[in-house]
Structures are given as C-alpha cells and as structure tokens.
Amino acid sequence: MTPVLQFGNQTISVAEALKLLAGYQMLPQLCRFLIIDEAIASIKLTPEENTSTIEQFYQKNQLTALQARTSILKHYGMSEAQLEALATRELRVEKFKIATWGAKLESYFLQYKPQLDKVIYSLIRTSDAEAAQELYFRIKAGEQSFAECASLYSQGQEAHTLGKLGPVPMSQPHPVIAQKLAISQPGQLWPPMRLDNWVVIVKLEKLIPAQLDDATRTTLLNHLFEQWLAEEMSKTPLSLRSGEEMRGWGDEGMG
Known part of the structure; x- marks a missing residue:
C-alpha cells in the first residue's frame, strides 16, 4: 500500500509531498538534516548521557507527562524513537564537532584570531x-x-x-x-x-585580543561546522526522481 499524508480532507501522496517541499523551498533544509544525521550516525552516547539528555529535553519542553508526549507525537506525526533521537541530536552534533575539529582547534584559533579580536x-x-x-x-x-x-x-x-x-x-x-x-x-x-x-x-x-576560552571554542566549532556543512551541501547534488509525474517540475521547483 502506497503511503499517503492525510491533512483534513486532503490526501497527499509522497510525490505530491515532495513537490510541496520543493515549492516551499524546504528541500535544502531537508538535505541539511540528512547530511548532519549521516555524519552523527556513528556518534554514540553512554546510557547515562542518553537518559539524562532525554530527561532534560522533556523538562525543557514540558513533555515529562506521558499525555504531553503522546500529544506532541500525534501533532508532528513522530514515533517515540524519533522524539528521543531529536532529544539527543544536539549533544551528538556537539560530540561530532569536537571529534572532527577539537584536536586542531588551537591552530584554527591562530588562523581566525584576527577576525575574532x-x-x-x-x-x-x-x-x-x-x-x-x-x-x-x-x-x-x-x-x-x-x-x-x-x-x-x-x-x-x-x-x-x-x-x-x-x-x-x-x-x-x-x-x-x-x-x-x-x-x-x-x-x-x-x-x-x-x-x-x-x-x-x-x-x-x-x-x-581574542582568547581561546570556552565561548571562543564554541564560536570556532560552530563556524567550522557550518563551513563544512555548506561544502557538503554544495557537492551533494539534489534531484527529484519519482517516475513520470516527477519529471519536468523538479528542476523548475528548485530554480
């Protein structure tokens, strides 16, 4: 059975949903998330980090009650596993930044220092x-x-x-x-x-003069991450292929 999205009285197919994403210029944002998720797939949290991060996320977003979580899952069409992945995503991204650029941060600091002063x-x-x-x-x-x-x-x-x-x-x-x-x-x-x-x-x-303190470390890591992400997006082609009905409007939607 082909999955569809039911919105009120509208039934939206997968192909139509992709067309809407293109028309609303949301496909680049989706690609951004896909690139990040692929990058952090190998980043693991300890059981303690996982539990603590999820609990903090629930408290911050007032989701400690089961009813509140059930309501938000229904509202966004998410599974509980997806919500927990969202809760830990920020920490996994930070760990990815440190694993990728942390050891060379001092040399990056010297390189970018004139801009940080x-x-x-x-x-x-x-x-x-x-x-x-x-x-x-x-x-x-x-x-x-x-x-x-x-x-x-x-x-x-x-x-x-x-x-x-x-x-x-x-x-x-x-x-x-x-x-x-x-x-x-x-x-x-x-x-x-x-x-x-x-x-x-x-x-x-x-x-x-800038100093390599915690705030500067965060600024540098964010800068390097966004620079890397922009490069990844520029070299990752985006195309829409889903049969005859997808042809013709794909390039037009992204123009």
Whole structure:
C-alpha cells in the first residue's frame, strides 16, 4: 500500500509531498538534516548521557507527562524513537564537532584570531571634507574632545554615543577602518579618510585580543561546522526522481 499524508480532507501522496517541499523551498533544509544525521550516525552516547539528555529535553519542553508526549507525537506525526533521537541530536552534533575539529582547534584559533579580536573605537563621519579636516585639527590640538565633536558634527548613529563604537569584532568595521585599527596604538588618531560617500575620522580606544576560552571554542566549532556543512551541501547534488509525474517540475521547483 502506497503511503499517503492525510491533512483534513486532503490526501497527499509522497510525490505530491515532495513537490510541496520543493515549492516551499524546504528541500535544502531537508538535505541539511540528512547530511548532519549521516555524519552523527556513528556518534554514540553512554546510557547515562542518553537518559539524562532525554530527561532534560522533556523538562525543557514540558513533555515529562506521558499525555504531553503522546500529544506532541500525534501533532508532528513522530514515533517515540524519533522524539528521543531529536532529544539527543544536539549533544551528538556537539560530540561530532569536537571529534572532527577539537584536536586542531588551537591552530584554527591562530588562523581566525584576527577576525575574532574585538575593538572599541571612536568615529566621526561627515559628507563635508573641509569640515572633517577642521574637526581633525581641533581634536589633534586639544581644542575639542573627540566625543564632543562626534556628538555635535557626526552624521551617523555614533553621534548618539559620543562617537564611541564597540566592543565589536574586528571584522565588523569597514575593511579600510579595520586595517587602520589593526595597526594603531590606543588613542591613535587618524587623519580624515574618504570612504564611499563619507569622510571619516577614526581613533582607536582599545584593542581586545581574542582568547581561546570556552565561548571562543564554541564560536570556532560552530563556524567550522557550518563551513563544512555548506561544502557538503554544495557537492551533494539534489534531484527529484519519482517516475513520470516527477519529471519536468523538479528542476523548475528548485530554480
């Protein structure tokens, strides 16, 4: 017997369900889950980890009562085994990340450190080059503070913070600004620079070097995982084949 999906008065075949997934642009998300599930298939939890993780998942999602679990299984059309797999999935993914990249994390950290460093800096931007030059000389001569000039004359949102921005990752500012900040000493003031339609004055307040702490480890592992996943998806072709009725609309649905 061919399985079908019953939704109210509608009966949806497998082929129609795939067509709907394509039309709603959900097939790439399905492929993402398939790639992840294949990757973590060999990741095993201890009986204690399995039990504890499932219990925590049930408590977090208010599913400790049998009636609540039965209701959610019916709502999502899941089996109990599928629900337990979902409950432990996040932990198995984390174990996969550590098993794959954990031993090389320090070298990855050194590679990505320039992007992870954070910076606090001050910025004035104006569309008037002459005004920018005048403000620069006033600040350099100590006639007015950077904060005062930013508050009075900067034409960006930084005017509301006395010109100060951050801490932000070094990768966030405009690349030209980031390059200047990377070679600056705290307090160093740069002459006006033209960037697109603006003329900007920049001063480094503080450079905050990244450290390989727990938060950075998590950030790096997530970055490497998403990078790997994107590569896997790009080299895994997606096609729909299910007889004559599937031909013609498959490529169109993913276009």
